[in-house]
Each structure stands twice: as structure tokens, then as C-alpha cells.
Amino acid sequence: MTDTAPAPAPARRWTRDTAMDLVVSIALLALAIAYLVLSSQIELRREAAPGQMDARAWPIFLGVAAVVTAGLLVLRTMLRGADPRDEIETAQPGGLLRVGGTMAIALAYLALWAVNDLVLPGIRIPVFPIATAVAVAALLLLYGHRGWKGLVIYPIALAALNWVLFAMLLRIPL
Amino acid sequence: MNAFVDGISALLELNVIIALVVGMVLGMLVGAFPGLTATMVVALAAGFTMTMEPVQGLAVLLSIYVAANFGDRVPSILVNTPGTPASIATTLDGYPMAKQGKAGLALTVSALVSAVGILASIILFCAAAVPIASFARSSFKSPELFALVVFGIAVMIGISSKSMIKGILGGLIGLMLGTVGAYSATADQRFTFGVLELQEGLNFIAVIIGLFGIAELFDQLLTHTKSSVRPISSLGRWWPNRSELRQTGRAVAVGGSVGLGVGLIPAAGGDIAGLIGWERARRVSKTPERFGKGSLEGLAAADTASSATLGGSLTTTMALGVPGDSVMAVMIGSMIIWGIAPGPSLFTNRPDLVVSIAGIMLLATLLSLGLSLVRMKGMVRLLDVPQPYLWSGILIFCIVGTYATTNSLSTVLTMLVFGVVGLVFKRIEMPAGPVVLGLLLGPLAEENLARTLAILPTRPFLEVVSPIALALLALAVLSVVVPAVRSAMRSRRDRGSLAERLREEAEAEAAEAQTDQTDQTDPAGATAPGADTRRS
Numbered sequence: 001m002t003d004t005a006p007a008p009a010p011a012r013r014w015t016r017d018t019a020m021d022l023v024v025s026i027a028l029l030a031l032a033i034a035y036l037v038l039s040s041q042i043e044l045r046r047e048a049a050p051g052q053m054d055a056r057a058w059p060i061f062l063g064v065a066a067v068v069t070a071g072l073l074v075l076r077t078m079l080r081g082a083d084p085r086d087e088i089e090t091a092q093p094g095g096l097l098r099v100g101g102t103m104a105i106a107l108a109y110l111a112l113w114a115v116n117d118l119v120l121p122g123i124r125i126p127v128f129p130i131a132t133a134v135a136v137a138a139l140l141l142l143y144g145h146r147g148w149k150g151l152v153i154y155p156i157a158l159a160a161l162n163w164v165l166f167a168m169l170l171r172i173p174l
Numbered sequence: 175m176n177a178f179v180d181g182i183s184a185l186l187e188l189n190v191i192i193a194l195v196v197g198m199v200l201g202m203l204v205g206a207f208p209g210l211t212a213t214m215v216v217a218l219a220a221g222f223t224m225t226m227e228p229v230q231g232l233a234v235l236l237s238i239y240v241a242a243n244f245g246d247r248v249p250s251i252l253v254n255t256p257g258t259p260a261s262i263a264t265t266l267d268g269y270p271m272a273k274q275g276k277a278g279l280a281l282t283v284s285a286l287v288s289a290v291g292i293l294a295s296i297i298l299f300c301a302a303a304v305p306i307a308s309f310a311r312s313s314f315k316s317p318e319l320f321a322l323v324v325f326g327i328a329v330m331i332g333i334s335s336k337s338m339i340k341g342i343l344g345g346l347i348g349l350m351l352g353t354v355g356a357y358s359a360t361a362d363q364r365f366t367f368g369v370l371e372l373q374e375g376l377n378f379i380a381v382i383i384g385l386f387g388i389a390e391l392f393d394q395l396l397t398h399t400k401s402s403v404r405p406i407s408s409l410g411r412w413w414p415n416r417s418e419l420r421q422t423g424r425a426v427a428v429g430g431s432v433g434l435g436v437g438l439i440p441a442a443g444g445d446i447a448g449l450i451g452w453e454r455a456r457r458v459s460k461t462p463e464r465f466g467k468g469s470l471e472g473l474a475a476a477d478t479a480s481s482a483t484l485g486g487s488l489t490t491t492m493a494l495g496v497p498g499d500s501v502m503a504v505m506i507g508s509m510i511i512w513g514i515a516p517g518p519s520l521f522t523n524r525p526d527l528v529v530s531i532a533g534i535m536l537l538a539t540l541l542s543l544g545l546s547l548v549r550m551k552g553m554v555r556l557l558d559v560p561q562p563y564l565w566s567g568i569l570i571f572c573i574v575g576t577y578a579t580t581n582s583l584s585t586v587l588t589m590l591v592f593g594v595v596g597l598v599f600k601r602i603e604m605p606a607g608p609v610v611l612g613l614l615l616g617p618l619a620e621e622n623l624a625r626t627l628a629i630l631p632t633r634p635f636l637e638v639v640s641p642i643a644l645a646l647l648a649l650a651v652l653s654v655v656v657p658a659v660r661s662a663m664r665s666r667r668d669r670g671s672l673a674e675r676l677r678e679e680a681e682a683e684a685a686e687a688q689t690d691q692t693d694q695t696d697p698a699g700a701t702a703p704g705a706d707t708r709r710s
Binding site for chain 1: 399
């Protein structure tokens with residue numbers, strides 16, 4: 001008898017997934033509302049004829065649909081919690097640090113790249129390959145690579161490859 | 175005849191051949207590294223190909239697309255980890271074959287049947303693309319084109335979303351992003367906030383590299399654990415004998431038919447086709463009990479089916495302008511940048527492109543097959559490349575490739591922002607496909623809806639909106655509503671996108687079959703396969 005008896009419905013709990021879904025869905029709802037408000041404020045050069053579309057019509061339609069859908073998502077998450085995340089791999093300890101560190105290094109790389117090339121008497125030293133090699137070495141360190149060969153040879157090789165491919169072959173002004 | 179000669183002669187230029195070889199090598203590498211998807215690298219390569227001639231650029235992108243279909247079978251067979259989602263079904267029989275000491279045979283048969291599948295799909299493309307485009311050109315006016323866009327986005331939502339609400343919201347976000355910039359009809363500025371870079375809209379390449387490339391990279395960084403699974407090193411014999419080849423005939427036919435059909439459905443790709451093909455072949459097989467235990471038929475059916483989708487995807491993309499899968503969505507973006515808009519009028523304006531595209535696909539298939547058969551042993555070593563090298567290389571190429579599209583660092587910032595957005599979407603299981611489709615097709619939808627509304631007051635409704643448009647809109651509604659209703663009828667734990675559900679069912683059957691086998695040979699216990707199939 002006990003084998004066939006239906007299992008009691010689990011009590012709804014506020015899991016981390018539910019909290020994350022709720023935060024994201026509320027953020028999406030706020031964005032949808034902001035989009036809708038901004039849509040209604042689009043400046044028009046001329047009004048559309050009755051029954052026809054001006055520059056506001058399509059964004060307003062999308063804004064209303066997004067507000068309704070995001071509202072439903074917030075409601076559903078509050079009432080039923082998040083769907084089971086069977087297909088999503090669990091975040092590992094140190095994973096968030098790797099992502100945050102990567103983002104920080106990428107932004108620092110862009111800032112360094114934006115610096116003008118160094119011009120010394122008779123010679124112009126491009127910043128891009130140096131910035132690239134430094135960024136790659138920093139990324140390897142962040143990801144736990146400690147071998148000096150990898151930390152020196154690979155960044156230089158990758159920077160050189162990018163320089164040859166983009167600056168020399170594709171003529172992109174790096 | 176002129177179109178044929180023009181199409182072929184465009185392929186004979188040295189820079190096109192070089193582009194094809196580069197794309198093919200890239201595609202094989204992409205396929206072989208678990209975690210790198212064809213969509214991710216085609217998005218990245220879109221940055222490189224901006225300055226190329228259309229045929230040269232197509233040679234790079236299409237050969238990546240084709241070659242990734244060969245390379246991704248290697249990790250599926252040797253480490254039970256699909257190189258890309260298209261080879262999920264390969265793990266079901268490929269890995270058991272490798273465990274039985276038949277890895278070499280599995281790799282060879284997989285390469286051969288993949289080539290058969292792609293070649294069959296090229297024939298479909300050659301036969302169907304122009305008639306479909308001609309039909310669409312004569313029958314599709316603004317209402318039908320609007321309905322077609324809605325249909326394309328709805329199918330993508332229906333197939334890729336575990337939660338319909340999240341899928342619909344993803345599509346709406348894409349459509350909303352598509353409204354940024356000047357309104358094409360009146361040049362009114364929308365959501366530009368006085369920023370010059372936003373006047374032409376969001377940079378499509380930056381958005382897709384962010385959503386598919388950076389988001390995938392960040393997800394791997396977030397979830398990476400050191401794997402103890404080692405590639406199977408004993409590969410055994412390589413070539414199938416005659417009876418083994420004969421044995422695969424029926425499976426190849428069934429898998430090929432499934433793949434050709436699934437490929438024509440917008441947004442349905444090789445992952446779904448492979449699983450359906452494997453299941454159909456099992457049903458018609460004389461030895462269904464061997465499926466999931468290392469059956470050559472199962473492997474052949476799965477790989478033929480997933481490969482045979484390529485031509486169908488290409489057909490809907492080029493002839494209708496509706497992407498057949500996410501790789502094709504990226505490719506449409508690149509083609510628009512080159513000044514050739516896929517859609518019903520493409521092949522009327524550029525009939526030589528049909529020949530060039532078919533030629534590129536054919537050459538890429540034959541070269542990839544040759545490389546697969548010659549370099550399989552070497553490719554096994556790729557699985558040992560340390561992840562830090564891969565991650566840092568991908569990030570730098572994403573950054574520099576995106577910069578190359580506009581020569582502006584603000585585009586790179588856009589990419590990084592969408593990388594973070596993509597990661598958040600990934601973690602809450604909101605699919606990126608509908609976002610990209612919405613962004614890509616939104617302006618087209620708006621333009622055609624505006625034209626339809628302008629005509630409507632002047633003529634009777636049914637004279638403006640044809641039965642084709644109504645049928646497409648009805649199908650669009652059904653493709654969202656039916657999965658939603660089915661999902662509501664299932665228990666919450668059993669829910670999932672179409673691809674996920676198919677995979678779970680096939681894996682359960684394969685696991686059952688393997689358990690039966692292990693019970694017969696080793697009553698002490700059994701090991702379920704598919705432990706690492708989510709990494710793709």
C-alpha cells in the first residue's frame with residue numbers, strides 16, 4: 001500500500017533559485033515599465049495618420065506585452081517558486097571570483113588599450129600587443145596556471161598572433 | 175548557365191580557397207573542444223569576416239558550420255561529452271562502442287555517415303531553395319512576411335524554452351532591443367539617448383558574441399570542475415567491413431530522412447534531429463535491443479540525422495530569411511553587413527550564390543571528411559589542452575574580433591555587457607535564441623506590420639491578409655501554446671524544452687539498455703552513461 005500511496009506535496013520553499021528568479025524577473029519588469037514609459041515619450045517629427053503606425057506604436061505594443069509577460073513571471077515565481085534547474089550546472093566555489101576577475105581584467109585591458117602608442121625618438125611602440133600579453137598572463141594566473149613557460153610564451157604568442165592577424169593582415173587600426 | 179559559371183568561378187579564387195581551409199580547420203577544432211559551440215565561433219568569426227567579400231566570408235562561416243559537425247563527434251565518442259549540442263545523440267552509442275575497444279571504428283563510421291547526411295542535405299538545398307524562394311517571392315507580401323517573422327520567433331521559443339513565459343519574454347526583449355536607433359520610415363530617434371553609436375541600432379555582432387560567446391565562457395568559468403574522465407586511448411581498428419557497412423544502411427536512410435525534415439523546421443537543429451533519428455532507427459531496427467549498448471546502427475542514425483539538418487537550415491535561412499538554427503541567425507547578421515539580405519529575393523538577385531553556397535558546402539564536407547579520416551588520432555590529443563589556455567584565448571579573440579567590427583572600444587563594452595546579461599539568462603534558463611531572433615527580425619516585423627496596417631483600410635481584410643499569413647500566425651500561436659499546455663500537464667520536475675525532453679528520454683532508454691547488458695555480464699553493478707552530456 002505504501003508503495004502506491006501518492007507522495008505528499010513538498011512544501012514550497014524559498015530556494016536560492018527562486019530568489020534569483022524573483023530578483024531577475026522584478027528587474028525585467030522594471031525594465032519593461034521603463035521601456036514602456038520611454039516609448040510613450042519618443043519625440044515624433046510628424047504624427048501618423050489614424051490607424052497607421054508611427055515611431056511610437058511598435059515600441060508601445062512591445063512594452064505593454066513585456067510588462068504583462070514580466071508581471072506574469074513575477075507572479076508565477078512568487079506563487080510557485082523557480083522551476084527545477086536540472087539542466088544547469090552548479091556554480092563552483094571560486095567560480096564567481098573567476099568571472100568577476102575576468103571582467104575586471106577585460107575592463108583594465110580595454111583601458112590600457114585606449115592609451116595612445118608610446119612614441120620615443122625614432123621609434124613607435126604599439127600598446128596593443130603589450131596590453132594583450134599582460135592581459136593574457138593575468139588571465140592565466142587568475143585561472144590557476146602557474147608554469148612560467150605558459151605564463152610567458154603563450155601570452156606573447158597570442159598577442160603576436162592577434163597583431164599579425166588583425167593589424168597586419170586585416171589592416172584593423174588597433 | 176551564367177549563374178552556374180559565375181558561382182563556380184567565385185569559388186576558384188585563391189582567397190576563397192584559403193578562407194575555406196581556415197574555416198574548416200577552425201570548425202574541426204571548435205567541434206573537438208567540448209564547450210565551444212559552432213554558434214559561438216561563427217559569431218566570433220563574423221568579426222573577422224566583416225571586411226571580406228561575401229563569397230570569401232561565406233566560405234569561412236559555412237566551412238566552420240560544416241567542419242564542426244565532424245569535429246564534435248570525437249569528444250562524444252571518446253569522453254562521452256558532446257563537442258557541440260548536435261552530437262548529443264552520438265554519445266548514446268558512440269561512447270559504449272569506444273568502451274568496447276571500437277573507438278576507431280566509431281570515429282570512422284561517424285565521419286562517413288556525417289558526410290552522407292550533409293551531402294544529402296546539400297542536394298535538398300539545391301533542389302528546394304530556389305522553388306521555395308520563388309514561391310515566397312510571388313506569394314509573400316508584407317502581411318505574410320510579418321507572419322513569417324512571428325512564426326520563426328514563435329517556433330524558436332517553442333523549441334528552446336523550458337518555460338514559455340521566459341521564452342516569450344526573451345523574444346520580446348530581442349524585439350525591444352531591435353527598436354533602438356532611428357525608425358526607418360521617419361528617421362525618428364528611439365532610445366538613443368543622444369549617443370551617436372546607438373543611432374544605427376545596437377551592434378548585432380557585439381550582442382551575439384556577448385550572448386553566445388562571452389556568456390558561455392563565463393558559465394564555464396563559474397561551473398568548472400576538474401574532470402577525472404580521461405579520453406579512451408585504445409582506438410582499435412578503424413575501417414568497417416562490408417557487413418558492418420550494410421548493417422548501417424537502413425539506419426542511415428531513416429536518420430537522413432529525419433534530419434532532412436527537421437532541418438526545414440525553423441530553429442530546430444542537429445541536437446533534436448539526432449535524438450529523433452536515433453529513436454526512429456531503433457524502432458525499425460531488426461536489433462533494437464542493441465541500441466544504447468554500442469550499436470553501429472544507433473551511431474549511424476544519430477550522426478546522419480544531425481548532419482542532414484544543415485541543408486534544411488540553410489534553405490529556410492537563405493530562401494525565407496528565417497534562420498534554421500542559431501548558427502544561421504548569426505550568419506544572417508553577417509550577410510546583412512555584406513549587403514546581401516537573405517530572403518525570397520536573394521536568389522532572384524544573386525542566383526550565382528546558390529551555386530557558390532552549395533559548392534562551399536560540398537568542398538567543406540569532402541575536405542572535412544578527408545581530414546577526419548586522416549587526423550583522428552591527432553585530434554584526440556586536443557582533448558588534453560589545458561582549459562586556462564582556451565578560456566584566455568577565447569576572451570581575447572572575442573574582444574579583438576568585436577573591436578574589429580567598428581574599430582570602437584564602446585562596441586567591446588556592449589559585448590561584455592551582453593555577456594553578463596547572457597550569463598544571467600543562462601542561469602535562470604531564459605533562452606538566448608529568441609532574443610537574437612527578435613533583435614535580428616524585429617525591424618523586418620515592424621516594417622511589414624506598418625505596411626500591412628497602411629493597406630488594410632483601403633481593401634477588404636481577406637484581400638490583404640492571405641490564408642498563408644493566417645495559417646502562419648495560427649501555427650505561430652500553436653507552436654507556443656501546445657508545448658505550454660503539454661508542459662502544464664506534466665509534473666514540474668518532468669518539464670523541459672523539446673530538446674531536453676527528447677534527450678532525457680533517449681538517455682533513459684540507452685541507460686536502461688546498458689544496465690540490461692551489464693546485468694547480463696556483470697551482476698555486481700552497472701554504470702549509467704551520459705554523466706557529462708550537459709557540458710555542451
